Amino acid sequence: MQRACSMMNKTILITGASTGIGAAAAKHLAPGNTLILHHHRTPITAAAEAAKAAGARVVYTAQADLATEAGCQSLMDAVEACANHLDALVNNVGALLERHTVDTLQWEVMERIFALNTFSAMMLTQRCAPLLRKGTSPSIVNLTSIAARHGAPTATIYGAAKAALDSFTRGAARELAPVIRVNAVAPGVIVTPFHDKYTPAERMRAFEAETPVGFNGAPEHIATAIAFLIENTFTTGETIDVNGGLFMR
Numbered sequence: 001m002q003r004a005c006s007m008m009n010k011t012i013l014i015t016g017a018s019t020g021i022g023a024a025a026a027k028h029l030a031p032g033n034t035l036i037l038h039h040h041r042t043p044i045t046a047a048a049e050a051a052k053a054a055g056a057r058v059v060y061t062a063q064a065d066l067a068t069e070a071g072c073q074s075l076m077d078a079v080e081a082c083a084n085h086l087d088a089l090v091n092n093v094g095a096l097l098e099r100h101t102v103d104t105l106q107w108e109v110m111e112r113i114f115a116l117n118t119f120s121a122m123m124l125t126q127r128c129a130p131l132l133r134k135g136t137s138p139s140i141v142n143l144t145s146i147a148a149r150h151g152a153p154t155a156t157i158y159g160a161a162k163a164a165l166d167s168f169t170r171g172a173a174r175e176l177a178p179v180i181r182v183n184a185v186a187p188g189v190i191v192t193p194f195h196d197k198y199t200p201a202e203r204m205r206a207f208e209a210e211t212p213v214g215f216n217g218a219p220e221h222i223a224t225a226i227a228f229l230i231e232n233t234f235t236t237g238e239t240i241d242v243n244g245g246l247f248m249r
């Protein structure tokens, strides 16, 4: 009977690992593991150095725009060049991209939001599955959002894209069972570069006031949930809410 898998000697691919939650996950998952850290525009050097200092066995890096199918394929080419198997895939990339209302929606904007937040994780799931099947207690963790749980005005399409990923998580968990587990983490308001462009400081303070624990989250709060889902072999098809109580089921 498998109670938990060892968190050592794993090969883990983390997308969007140069900043925020992805960088925190890289550091938290580093000890004893081989990491493949994907990045896009933000340089990966600092996150890679932090992962090495935290005890990663080896750190590979790969750059790609995951909002396109060609970008997902180029990441997979890089992954296959450095690893013959994967034990975990953390589908972390995502962004609000732009705020809008239902009245001002445009097709092109909807496509971009879904491509980055939903299609990239779906495509990487499909492309990584053969490598994961060669891994030990393999699993996938998707990053969804509190925005998928309740209406988030001006982030409606982003929330819908994350809700689609939430549903995909359960479908993939059934299809890829019993070998690959598929889970998700739905963060609440986490202080990362995510909010720099689209959430004014007064709105961040208002979130704090609305949140039962009284503060906004740190990327490390999400990194520990990701680690739990990789480690716990009896959990699949689950989305864990980590939001300080801002949304309760």
Ligand SMILES: NC(=O)c1ccc[n+]([C@@H]2O[C@H](COP(=O)([O-])OP(=O)(O)OC[C@H]3O[C@@H](n4cnc5c(N)ncnc54)[C@H](OP(=O)(O)O)[C@@H]3O)[C@@H](O)[C@H]2O)c1
Pocket (backbone or CB within 6 Å): 015, 016, 017, 018, 019, 020, 021, 022, 039, 040, 041, 042, 043, 064, 065, 066, 067, 092, 093, 094, 095, 096, 116, 143, 144, 145, 146, 147, 186, 187, 188, 189, 190, 191, 192, 193, 194, 195
């Ligand atoms: N922070 C929150 O409050 C919060 C709440 C709920 C859910 N989430 C989700 O948590 C995940 C991590 O977010 P975060 O807060 O850590 O934000 P973040 O620091 O902005 O990280 C997002 C990552 O996605 C990458 N990315 C963006 N566009 C990309 C593209 N076209 N191709 C490849 N990579 C791209 C970014 O890389 P570059 O910077 O190099 O472009 C960055 O590393 C996201 O999926 C987000 O939707 C965050």
